[in-house]
Amino acid sequence: MSKGIFITFEGPEGAGKTTIINLVKEHFQKMGIRANFTREPGGIQIAEKIREVILNKDHVNMDARTEALLYAAARRQHLVEKVIPALQRGEVVICDRFIDSSLAYQGYARGLGINEVYSINEFAINGQLPDLTIYFQIEPEEGLKRIESSANREKNRLDLEQLSFHQKVQTGYEKVIEKFPERFTVVDAAKSVKDVLQDVLSILEKNMNI
Numbered sequence: 001m002s003k004g005i006f007i008t009f010e011g012p013e014g015a016g017k018t019t020i021i022n023l024v025k026e027h028f029q030k031m032g033i034r035a036n037f038t039r040e041p042g043g044i045q046i047a048e049k050i051r052e053v054i055l056n057k058d059h060v061n062m063d064a065r066t067e068a069l070l071y072a073a074a075r076r077q078h079l080v081e082k083v084i085p086a087l088q089r090g091e092v093v094i095c096d097r098f099i100d101s102s103l104a105y106q107g108y109a110r111g112l113g114i115n116e117v118y119s120i121n122e123f124a125i126n127g128q129l130p131d132l133t134i135y136f137q138i139e140p141e142e143g144l145k146r147i148e149s150s151a152n153r154e155k156n157r158l159d160l161e162q163l164s165f166h167q168k169v170q171t172g173y174e175k176v177i178e179k180f181p182e183r184f185t186v187v188d189a190a191k192s193v194k195d196v197l198q199d200v201l202s203i204l205e206k207n208m209n210i
């Protein structure tokens, strides 16, 4: 389908995905390695606007199916505008969250069903699954504690869910990993930033042949 490599980072709140992606970006820049770094929901103007709607703290009455469809819509636009063109040019795309977030959060934690949410996402992604997904494994309590003590992080509507919701997200991810074992690599995200970065870089080096 495409010549590039599509790599996604997944995990619960506060697992350290964004921190590590920023450090990988710095490392790649220093080493002269070319890659596209992006995120979901967002990464392009239309999807960033959908992100604002989904994550707005005032939208407390958003229906779970509406939420799932908005994530899928943002995903579609981001794919066609940014991810697929880069993959077709033969480039590497590293994306903070993708379909597996929808399966864990909307499919399992919101109770819509992993298979049902996969179905609506099949329409959105039209076959474009990641080549590799790096899962940041951490206890939800630990991730939420990190967010709590993060000075410059404003909590969004999903961050504000109860601990029980975030525990279901963790179980949801475990089920998703069972469903796609060949695509996932798990890292211990409870380690120090330095150690997690080292683990992630060695996974990337192996998969990108660098």
Ligand SMILES: Nc1ncnc2c1ncn2[C@@H]1O[C@H](COP(=O)(O)OP(=O)(O)OP(=O)(O)O)[C@@H](O)[C@H]1O
Residues within 6 Å of the ligand: 011, 012, 013, 014, 015, 016, 017, 018, 019, 020, 146, 147, 149, 150, 151, 189, 190, 191, 192, 193, 194, 196
């Ligand atoms: N390995 C680590 N050890 C301790 N603190 C960390 C580690 N990694 C990240 N942090 C801190 O935890 C907080 C959350 O990190 P970050 O924003 O990277 O997580 P995230 O996985 O992107 O979260 P979310 O998906 O909820 O946005 C930040 O304050 C960051 O500095």
Ligand SMILES: Cc1cn([C@H]2C[C@H](O)[C@@H](COP(=O)(O)O)O2)c(=O)[nH]c1=O
Residues within 6 Å of the ligand: 013, 039, 040, 041, 071, 097, 098, 099, 100, 101, 102, 103, 105, 106, 158, 159
């Ligand atoms: C893609 C995607 C994301 N989510 C949730 C996960 C987080 O709570 C927010 C995104 O915020 P972040 O700081 O960028 O991690 O959205 C989701 O529920 N479903 C999805 O498909």
